[in-house]
Amino acid sequence: MKHSISMTVNGKEYSGEVEPRVLLVHFIRDHLGLTGTHIGCDTTQCGACTILMDGAAIKSCTVFAVQAEGAQITTIEGMASNGELHPLQEGFHEEHGLQCGFCTPGMIMTSVELLNQNPNPTEAEIRHGLEGNYCRCTGYHNIVKAVQYAASKQA
Amino acid sequence: MIPYSFDYKVADSLEEAFSLLSEAGENGALLAGGHTLIPAMKLRLSEPDTVIDISKISDLNQITKDGDILVVGALTNHATVARSGDVMTYCRSLGEAAGVIGDPQVRNKGTIGGNIAHADPASDYPGVLLSLNATVVAKSDSGSRSIAIDDFFTALFETALTEGEIITEIQIPVLGEGTGSAYIKFPNPASRYAVVGVGVVITLTDGKCTACRIGITGAADHAFRASVTEEVLLGSDLSTDDIEAACQHAAEGQELLSDLAASANYRVHLCSVMVKRAINIAVERAIG
Incomplete structure (x- = not known):
């Protein structure tokens, strides 16, 4: 069964319908089109998929998208502001x-x-x-x- | 993506978690930080039909002091334990162990309750909690019970928990005057899991060892106490010779693991070396 989720990603509100088995990294890449977050090992080791969730660095391959309901997410795309690199x-x-x-x-x-x-x-x-x-x-x-x-x- | 479909439910309270768990029956699984469950589901080592997310039950996510007991809520993540001023002040080795679990991102998600419920033989918490004489509080819809840590870890990935029980908190006696604690590990160079991890709590009174608990993780199929070493140390002056002699018994009576990281014989050696180092740190802290 699909679940409706919404979250703030890089300051913008996003929502979508996902099955519980969708990992947060797949939601970010495939549903939101933010492909700057990479999938390296898919086993919680390499850290390529690291994002900020409510200010804490986490590995988004080891979180279900449904767990991020209501969360504040920052990805690499949210780092530069007004054309200036972070x-x-x-x-x-x-x-x-x-x-x-x-x-x-x-x-x-x-x-x-x-x-x-x-x-x-x-x-x-x-x-x-x-x-x-x-x-x-x-x-x-x-x-x-x-x-x-x-x-x-x-x- | 996880290769099969399942239901996802959120429990906003413990009562809701109990009822969802009983509805789901034996194919329900609790999700806290998810850093054990999700990797296991990816590999189909675990295939629950229903995943019950308990991470939003805020009552279980706090560290408080109740008289002489430090109470760590089951949903407290490792980063929070490692940074807690109360943990540092009252049960230092617990923070030390929390700070060497996995890596920073893992510590931001993994929880103390989830960690011990899983009972990985190479996990850091079991060793340190044995040394700290912790008590695990587990609740179910039929009530609450306290499980002494000595009785909690029973076998490989096995604990004293029964179906329908949820760990709510871990209680740790505050370390008193003249007591020192330490946790150190010899990490697997690739995974950073403990090949051997040692927690020590030691009390000195007038220069003599009057209490001592040593917990060893990583070495056997579940964490155990170095009982013979504890007995040899009790009443001694903790001289270099006393400690050296006691450490030779660190793995006595235990059947140790043999794997790619270390043979059983090497683990016996590591147990004695790591126990000695941990005792020396704890004694130094006991003297203050």
Whole structure:
């Protein structure tokens, strides 16, 4: 049986009809057309599907869309405003924090919460904070520098 | 997408959850944070016909102090436990364990009640809760009962819970003066689950060990207490030699797991090393 759901995504109201078995990441990508949120492993490990749900970074492959009824969702598409990149997006650009870019949306969304909790993290705290996000290209070094860039820009 | 269809119901209260659970019968499953249930459903290890979402029952999502007991609601997520000032002050090792479960995103969703109900043998909470002498409160439409943590984990993915029961809270005695606690783990390098995880609570009175509880997770098919080590430590001065001798018995009487991460023999070794390290941290904290 389908359920009616509505949620706020990147400041806009969305609603839809979904079966309970639809995962939030599929709702975001297939129903809303917001394909910036990626599906990597589909097993709660790689973090490519990370979004913010009511301010907390979560893996949207491990949440049913029906669970997000009434929630405030932010995806990578909601990061830039008025044509200006978010400091984290700018950091990944400036510090060459990506190669293929597949993991980048998830890295950025996890880093948003990381910097909200701890605006001035040490290198070790950044690495620990990104434990749930895999990158198979960069070796993480420039990703850490990108987060440091954003932290100093937001300071 | 999950490969098969199922019904989804939301319970706004515990009473509603009981009635939905009884309607669903044995093919109903409770959904809290979903970080055990949903992965299991993807693999068809779990195929409930009805998923009952209890995550919105706000009474079960709080940490309070009731006299000498810290009460952690079953729906409290790991991130909240790890960041709680009350947990840090009164039951430090609980926060330590919560902070090393999975990764930040997992800690934002997974709940303490869901975690222990699942009873994964490599999960962090069972070890630390055994050491903290916790009590699990479970309710059903026929009443409420308290289950001592020593009786809670019974076998691989098995607990003392019976059909129709829902964990509502975990009660933990506040650690008193002269008592220190610690939780550390040797994580699987890929999954970060505990190959061996150790919780220790130790009390010192006039330089002697007057109380001690040690819980070990990850090593066997369910978490267990290092009873022989506890007995050897009781009444000792906790000298380096005392601790060294006691730790050799950490896995005594247990049948340990053997898998890709570690052989049973290696786990025996890890148990003694990790117990020793955890005792040293707890003793340091007990002395303050």
